[in-house]
Amino acid sequence: MTAASLGRGWRLAAILVLGFASGLPLALAGQAMQAWLTVDGVDLATIGFFGLVGIPYTFKFLWAPLMDRFEPPFLGRRRGWLALTQFALAGVLWWMAQLSPASTPQLFAVAAVLVAFLSASQDVVVDAYRTDLLPEEERGLGASVHVFAYRLAMILSGGVALIWAGQWQSWPRVYLVMAAIMAACGLVSLLALPRVAASLRALDSDPKKELAGFAAMLAGVAAGYWLARSVLMLAGLDPNDANKWIQLLFVLAEIAIALPLGWWAAHKVGFETLNRSLSSYFAQRGAAAFLALIILYKLGDAFAGSLTTPFLLKGMGFSQEEVGIANKLIGIWLTILGAFIGGLIMTRLALYRSLLVFGVLQLISNFGFYVLAELGRGAWGSVMLPAFDWGVISLHEDTRLDLLLLSVIAGENITGGMGTVAFVALLMALCNQRFSATHYALLSAFAAVGRIYVSPLSGVLSESIGWPAFFLFSIVVAAPGVLMVWLLRDALNRLGRPAPATAMDD
Structure with missing residues (x-):
């Protein structure tokens, strides 16, 4: 076996592991979580509202430039962010397993939002790492490997998880197992991933200005949230109204005002990497x-x-x-x-x-x-x-x-x-x-x-x-x-x- 084929095998093995790590958390903040909520007796409308924990997936482009611009020490820009997000995911999944969606719904929602945030952040780095690592002639095969591993992970966290939960009568135990798997993925990222080319450096910009722009964006989002909430409350509406349509109005109004205000603040202060990349797209x-x-x-x-x-x-x-x-x-x-x-x-x-x-x-x-x-x-x-027993999964x-x-x-x-x-x-x-x-x-x-x-x-x-x-x-x-x-x-x-x-x- 030649050095070239060994290098190719190493790269594709890395893509396989990262595709699996990328697909695992999605159901844990989505369909699997919905099953846990349903079994725990949470009402249908509330389960629908829990779908909003996936909001970070729709905002990930706002902090993706920071992961492009800044490089964690020692491991490099891509591998460093991968290890950080994966170990953090393992920790939050472990914490989530200690909570009850019925008795502590607010804390459970916070944990689920953190899972979605870290998962979306991991996706940003996985996509970028795959692009940086693979030469052009390997990208088609690499994409297929990524998709296969991603879907395989979804089978585990979205399908096998339901079977385990039914057999074990314990969703917390399922989430503990998923936390251990994610920690193992973090170890692979820490110790075994190939490095990307040294020439693939972050964009050149003032780091202080980048951080100031990101902080301004967060402040704008917070201000928009507060403004929308205050206007509706001044109009005589209650965010905790038993009427689910009133609650939905608050949620949609807060999002509709917070996002544009955050974008405006980032643009004014000068979140350069974000501004340059978005300007490039809208051109x-x-x-x-x-x-x-x-x-x-x-x-x-x-x-x-x-x-x-x-x-x-x-x-x-x-x-x-x-x-x-x-x-x-x-x-x-x-x-x-x-x-x-x-x-x-x-x-x-x-x-x-x-x-x-x-x-x-x-x-x-x-x-x-x-x-x-x-x-x-x-x-x-x-x-x-018919009943079966495949070791990892059985009926x-x-x-x-x-x-x-x-x-x-x-x-x-x-x-x-x-x-x-x-x-x-x-x-x-x-x-x-x-x-x-x-x-x-x-x-x-x-x-x-x-x-x-x-x-x-x-x-x-x-x-x-x-x-x-x-x-x-x-x-x-x-x-x-x-x-x-x-x-x-x-x-x-x-x-x-x-x-x-x-x-x-x-």
Whole structure:
């Protein structure tokens, strides 16, 4: 074996570990956490509000420039940030395991927000490290390895975790195991990752001014939050009103004012790395329209998927083991299958046609959840899954899997995987290589807007109108994304035919 092949194997092994570390925390602040909340007896609207703990995924581009600009000592800019975020994630997951979502909801929410913040920060560095480490001829294979490892981690934290929780009757024990796995990933980052090229240095700017700009941005966000809250309270509204719609109004108003005010403060004080990277993106023709497309394209999927776990557990009465096997284990493998199918199709179709066709398929797949909500469990019969013991995961007794549930999950995940392929190809095509870390963080943050911000609305809406009407509404919400693809067809065609991606890592 040559030195070149050994080096390539080392690089791809590093990408495998980091892809796994990147995918592990997502469900722990999302679907797995929703299952824990549901089992602990938390009401549906509150579970919807807990979806807001993922807000850091939509803001990560605001601190991504700091991780580009500053270098932790000894380990280097990328490896240092990786080790720091991964050990911190392990610590917060351990703390989260000590809490109860029912008896200490505020502390539990703080811990979940910290998990999401550190996970989003880790994603920024993983994306940048992968770009810096891999030579151009290895990036396609490296992307496939990353996606495979990312989805494998999601199977563990989103699917296997539900099975463990059902068998152990303990979600805290599950989170302790996840904390130990994350600590092991941190050790690999600390001791075994290859270094990136020494020539890949941070952008040259005044560090004091960068920190001052970041501090000003935080102050602007805090001021916007306080201002929105104060105005609504002066209007006679109570943020703790029992009416969930009033609570939702406070949340949306606080976000709507805090973010622009934070951006304005950062711009005025001079957060140079952020300002330069964002100016570079918005200099592109149609930049704002592309951001609208990025938000809308997955919005229908976000609505349908925002409360899937509570819907299946509480609304349909499926067991944690059945949901874990069908929705998480089988579902994520089907997402990978859909991504590969989409990648093959994209070798024949240009970006515009791929986005259009896959977007329509995503919209149609949401109808399956409406059918499940109307017909209920058992409508199409079931299939028996025999007991098994694979060491890491086992099923102690034969379990029935609902055929309608499996069909709905298959349609949603395969079409979702196909849509994600084209979607990631779009994000890659819009990135300027000089600012790729911050640009990708910006675009993927906007991509997460639907997944994060529809959650509180979904919780309130599903309680108000019922599950069947809720899923019909998700189909209506998906339509504007498809329409935006058609309206931007000329601009999408000008982007050319980027190399197909395999899946989105968020």
